[in-house]
Amino acid sequence: MFKENIKKMRHLIMKVPGVRNIVRKSRELNKRLFLGLLWPIKRRSLIQQPRMSLRKFMGTFLRAGDVAFDIGANTGDTALLMASCVAKPGLVYAFEPIPACFAKLEQSAKNAWYRNLRAYPLALSDTSGNLTLHIDLREGGFASTIVTEHSEREATWHEARYSPTSVTATTLDAFCETSNIVPSFLKIDVEGAEEMVIRGGHKIIAKFHPLIWFECWCGTDNGAQINHNLGHFKQLSDLGYNFFLATLF
Numbered sequence: 001m002f003k004e005n006i007k008k009m010r011h012l013i014m015k016v017p018g019v020r021n022i023v024r025k026s027r028e029l030n031k032r033l034f035l036g037l038l039w040p041i042k043r044r045s046l047i048q049q050p051r052m053s054l055r056k057f058m059g060t061f062l063r064a065g066d067v068a069f070d071i072g073a074n075t076g077d078t079a080l081l082m083a084s085c086v087a088k089p090g091l092v093y094a095f096e097p098i099p100a101c102f103a104k105l106e107q108s109a110k111n112a113w114y115r116n117l118r119a120y121p122l123a124l125s126d127t128s129g130n131l132t133l134h135i136d137l138r139e140g141g142f143a144s145t146i147v148t149e150h151s152e153r154e155a156t157w158h159e160a161r162y163s164p165t166s167v168t169a170t171t172l173d174a175f176c177e178t179s180n181i182v183p184s185f186l187k188i189d190v191e192g193a194e195e196m197v198i199r200g201g202h203k204i205i206a207k208f209h210p211l212i213w214f215e216c217w218c219g220t221d222n223g224a225q226i227n228h229n230l231g232h233f234k235q236l237s238d239l240g241y242n243f244f245l246a247t248l249f
Contacts, residue, residue, distance in 0.1 A: 035084040036113030042084070052246045054078065054187065054213055058085050061211060062185055065089040069172075069210075071124050071197060072189035074101050074140070076108025076117070082187070083112040091116050093181070097123040097133050097167040098141050123169040125193065126200040131169045134162040143191055150192035172201025188214040194232040206239050213246075 034042040046059030055078075062068060062085035070079040073094035082092045094109070094117060096102045102121045109117040123131055123146055134151035136143040138161070143154045146169070154160040176183065183204065188197055194214055198205065205212075214232065233243065 032111060032113065035080055039084045039087075039113075052244075054246070055081060057213060057246065058082060058185075062086055062090075066184035067181060068092045068185040068187070069183045070094040070187050071172075072096065072187075072191070073105050073119070074098075074142070074189075075104035076119070078187065079105065079117055079119075080108050080112060082185075083114055083117040086116065086184075088114045088116065090114075091118065091181075093175075093183075094119050095122050095124055097121060097169075098135055098144055099165075101141055121168070122175075123167050124172055124175070124190070124197050124200060125169045126171060126196040128170045128174055129168075130166050133165050133167040135165050137161045137163055145191035145193060146196070147192040170200075172197060172205075173203045174200075176201075176204045182208050183210045185211045186213070188212065195235065198232050198235045202235075202239075205236075209240070212236065212241070 043059045046056050049056045058068075058078075058081055062082065064087035066086040067090060068082040068086055070076075070082060070092060073079045073096040076094060076096075079092050079094040083090075086092060092112075094105055096105045096119070099121070102119065105119045109119045123133060125131060125146060131146050132148075133144060133146050134148065135141055136145075136151075136154070143150075143158075143160055144162075145151050145154075146167075151160070151162050155162060172183075172186075175181070186201075186205075188194055190197055194216065204210075216230070216232070236243075
């Protein structure tokens, strides 16, 4: 009963004119401080978390001067954390082809404490040129993908609605060669296109073996097999990578 009353009180307070904006500004300031001036405190709290998550992994293993790639950066929250991890000597390259998400990613880049976050409205794949991106019309666009099979499954089993949009793509190898960059860390969250990203970055991955974190859904969903080939595991295994399971949903 007490908790319900607290929730009702918060709901009423948030309706007061100007309060919502104050809360938003306060959260933005809090984020900026703890990803900048107070970063050592934030890093310590991340490292002390009980389970291995992406945030804990980055706080533990990324160091000042590293070059990190956020492939499938969405609105930039993870990229901002990366930018704090690699600090002023390092750089973060964030890729997000969804226009609405990229606009927020650009704002995140402007808010980076060290001004070391670079945002690109590109999809990474195994070819360069124009590709069809199936944009998930749900809030956040979290299941947007360049893989038609993935979008069809989401539409069938989770009632997702998609809007096909032409986007510009490049490969990891081409981007790194053109920009003369060697990545220390790759975060890949591309909704079923992992094989394509790794295939497009085979040269740079084989030569420099950056740390790689990727999201992967396995098993079945409503009786339908997901990622039944799991080709990206073989790709990386053939390059000498070992795997660990960080989180399981």
